[in-house]
Amino acid sequence: MKLLVAAFLSLTSLFFLSCKNFTGYSTKTATLAKDTAESTKPSFHYGPQKNWINDPNGLVFHDGVYHLFYQYNPFADIWGHMSWGQATSKDLIHWTEQPVAIPEFTEHDTIVTSIFSGTALIDSFNTSGLGTKENPSPMIAIYTGNVTTSGKQLAQYQNLAYSNDNGQTFTQYKGNPILDIHSKEFRDPKVFWYAPTKQWVMIVSKPDEYKVLFFGSANLKDWKKLGEFGGNTGNIATVWECPDIFQLPVTNNSGEKKWLITVSAGHPQVGFVSMQYFVGNFNGKTFIADPLQYPLYMDFGKDFYAGITYNNIPASDGRKIMIGWINCWQYARDIPSDGYRGSMSVPRNLTLIKSKEGYELLQQPVAEFDALRKEVFSLNNQEVDSIFNLSYHGNSYELDVTLDANSAGSEGIKILKSKNEETILKYNNSTKVFSLDRAHSGIVNFSPKFASVETTSVTPENGSINLRILVDKRIITVFINEGRRVITDQVFPLENEGGIQLFSEGGKGSFKSVKAYRILE
Numbered sequence: 121m122k123l124l125v126a127a128f129l130s131l132t133s134l135f136f137l138s139c140k141n142f143t144g145y146s147t148k149t150a151t152l153a154k155d156t157a158e159s160t161k162p163s164f165h166y167g168p169q170k171n172w173i174n175d176p177n178g179l180v181f182h183d184g185v186y187h188l189f190y191q192y193n194p195f196a197d198i199w200g201h202m203s204w205g206q207a208t209s210k211d212l213i214h215w216t217e218q219p220v221a222i223p224e225f226t227e228h229d230t231i232v233t234s235i236f237s238g239t240a241l242i243d244s245f246n247t248s249g250l251g252t253k254e255n256p257s258p259m260i261a262i263y264t265g266n267v268t269t270s271g272k273q274l275a276q277y278q279n280l281a282y283s284n285d286n287g288q289t290f291t292q293y294k295g296n297p298i299l300d301i302h303s304k305e306f307r308d309p310k311v312f313w314y315a316p317t318k319q320w321v322m323i324v325s326k327p328d329e330y331k332v333l334f335f336g337s338a339n340l341k342d343w344k345k346l347g348e349f350g351g352n353t354g355n356i357a358t359v360w361e362c363p364d365i366f367q368l369p370v371t372n373n374s375g376e377k378k379w380l381i382t383v384s385a386g387h388p389q390v391g392f393v394s395m396q397y398f399v400g401n402f403n404g405k406t407f408i409a410d411p412l413q414y415p416l417y418m419d420f421g422k423d424f425y426a427g428i429t430y431n432n433i434p435a436s437d438g439r440k441i442m443i444g445w446i447n448c449w450q451y452a453r454d455i456p457s458d459g460y461r462g463s464m465s466v467p468r469n470l471t472l473i474k475s476k477e478g479y480e481l482l483q484q485p486v487a488e489f490d491a492l493r494k495e496v497f498s499l500n501n502q503e504v505d506s507i508f509n510l511s512y513h514g515n516s517y518e519l520d521v522t523l524d525a526n527s528a529g530s531e532g533i534k535i536l537k538s539k540n541e542e543t544i545l546k547y548n549n550s551t552k553v554f555s556l557d558r559a560h561s562g563i564v565n566f567s568p569k570f571a572s573v574e575t576t577s578v579t580p581e582n583g584s585i586n587l588r589i590l591v592d593k594r595i596i597t598v599f600i601n602e603g604r605r606v607i608t609d610q611v612f613p614l615e616n617e618g619g620i621q622l623f624s625e626g627g628k629g630s631f632k633s634v635k636a637y638r639i640l641e
Contacts, residue, residue, distance in 0.1 A: 158613075159458070162592040163516040165446065166215045166464040167207055172197050173462040174452070175308075175426035176203055176241025177363060178261055181433050186212055187287050187600065188443065188464065189240060189261070194220055197461045198453050199208050202234040206287065211488045212441070212467045222281055222290050232270045236276070237308040238263030239364060240287070241431045246319070248340040253440070259283040260340055261290060264307040265297060276306045278324065280340065293363020299335060299343045300325075309363045310428060311340070317404045323344070324580070325383070327359035332381065334405060342353035347406035354396050355386030355415040363427040365402065366440055368472040370479070378472060378479060381407055389572070392422055393449055397480045399472070412478040417435070419583070420576040421556065421597075421608035422448045424465060432618045441469045441486060446608060447593055448612040449565035456612050456628050463595060465608065482603060483603040485590070493518055493637035504531065504629040508622040512636045516617040519589040522632040525549055535591055536561065538615035543596060546625075547578065547585050552587070552606075554578045554600055562613035577603045584632060 171193050178189035182612060185208050192205030209214040224234045243251065265268040265279040277300035293413040299322070300308075309324040314336075322343065324334040332351040335343040350360060356415040362384040365367045370376040379402040387394035395418040397456045400409040418427065424453070427444030444465045447455065455461055497512035515536065523531055525547070532546030544557040557573045564571040578585060581601050588599040597608045622631055 170459045179430040182238040197457045234266040236264035236266045239311045255284040323363045323365045330356040332363040349407040357386035359490040360385045373474045424608040452570045454566045497636035502631045504624045510620040518637040519588045520635045523585040524630035527630045531624045531629030534621040537619035538617040561611035
């Protein structure tokens with residue numbers, strides 16, 4: 121779980137709340153809604169029915185089901201009582217909310233263990249010995265136990281819980297903690313099977329030292345340190361959290377594979393948090409980063425954080441799928457609430473290409489999302505002199521736009537547009553900078569850090585800029601040029617007209633293609 125304990129508790133005035141024992145939580149199905157403004161709840165981004173949600177935890181695929189665990193407060197729409205909520209899906213898009221999977225617990229009346237972030241995996245060969253005859257492949261959750269008493273933090277260490285009923289219930293391992301280095305800043309384990317050395321490998325954050333540590337185990341219970349990475353590379357303006365490590369093929373260089381480390385840390389705009397990644401080689405003990413121009417960012421918006429990838433995706437599938445938390449610690453507890461706060465991103469498929477700069481990570485919505493699109497509007501080769509209003513409007517849809525980057529001045533799209541509100545997406549053909557401006561997007565005064573303009577440099581591809589824009593009431597994600605750049609931001613419109621307007625500045629703009637898609641149930 122991520123409160124940026126070392127750096128941001130004082131900034132956000134978050135505090136550890138006293139614990140209560142609690143029981144299960146009601147179950148409901150979150151399905152894709154029609155393109156209306158009947159509620160503020162996003163239509164195709166998962167979020168619980170109510171209360172607070174933050175980091176995704178323990179993403180694991182098993183027996184045809186995608187499990188999504190996450191940081192959750194069962195009692196309120198602010199951070200506190202951290203437990204693991206759970207949702208399940210067969211297609212990564214339609215999710216069923218399940219009862220709380222792993223609740224916080226109290227020992228000796230005053231010692232409270234909150235269930236912070238971690239990983240889930242399938243122990244296929246029962247290396248832990250925690251399986252049963254009926255279920256020899258238990259689901260294992262390894263998480264950070266954040267231990268407090270009377271609101272005072274005592275420790276962070278790694279605990280294990282296991283399930284022999286496919287994640288419906290978990291039992292705390294009696295030998296906890298399984299890994300304790302006697303630190304208050306030691307969290308967010310991600311565990312995977314490393315076949316060359318036939319052992320489990322854990323990557324875990326030492327956040328205040330801007331490092332990740334590697335540990336190895338044959339049985340998931342006894343761990344030995346293998347190596348570490350970081351300390352003086354990338355963005356170290358804020359603590360490092362939520363690490364992940366995985367291997368990707370280089371899609372445009374047959375036979376080549378590279379390892380990536382992702383961490384949630386500094387943002388291009390000083391004082392904010394985001395996600396960055398490193399490309400290099402991993403030998404089971406140490407990671408050596410290639411000499412690229414770090415930091416490299418996964419998302420240039422302010423509202424994509426703590427992303428981790430799925431364990432146990434079948435080799436026949438071959439994808440590396442990531443889900444992130446849509447919110448930002450600088451204003452997370454202050455965003456407008458209708459009984460809930462926070463959402464999960466649309467799952468992203470990650471691929472790696474070789475580029476002039478070295479290597480480049482590409483991100484796109486998973487193919488399952490594509491299958492739910494229905495084209496409802498299109499136009500081609502539209503010249504725009506100042507403004508052009510589309511006949512289509514809405515609050516939840518996908519918009520695919522190809523701009524002619526040879527046009528004069530700037531051109532772009534205003535979305536979620538009403539009389540007094542708009543979010544502006546713009547590409548400047550002179551500076552080669554794309555921006556998302558939410559300064560007049562609706563409710564912006566709940567935090568002095570919210571209203572903003574996010575920017576990223578974008579090089580045209582064959583003279584064009586392609587924008588794949590997901591608009592979902594409160595969430596905007598823009599995938600630029602096949603996902604070479606991504607911007608994710610929240611907005612909070614007060615009005616529901618949902619207008620879409622093409623515009624140009626400094627001369628005529630040319631829109632090669634504009635297509636709108638409704639996202640079906």
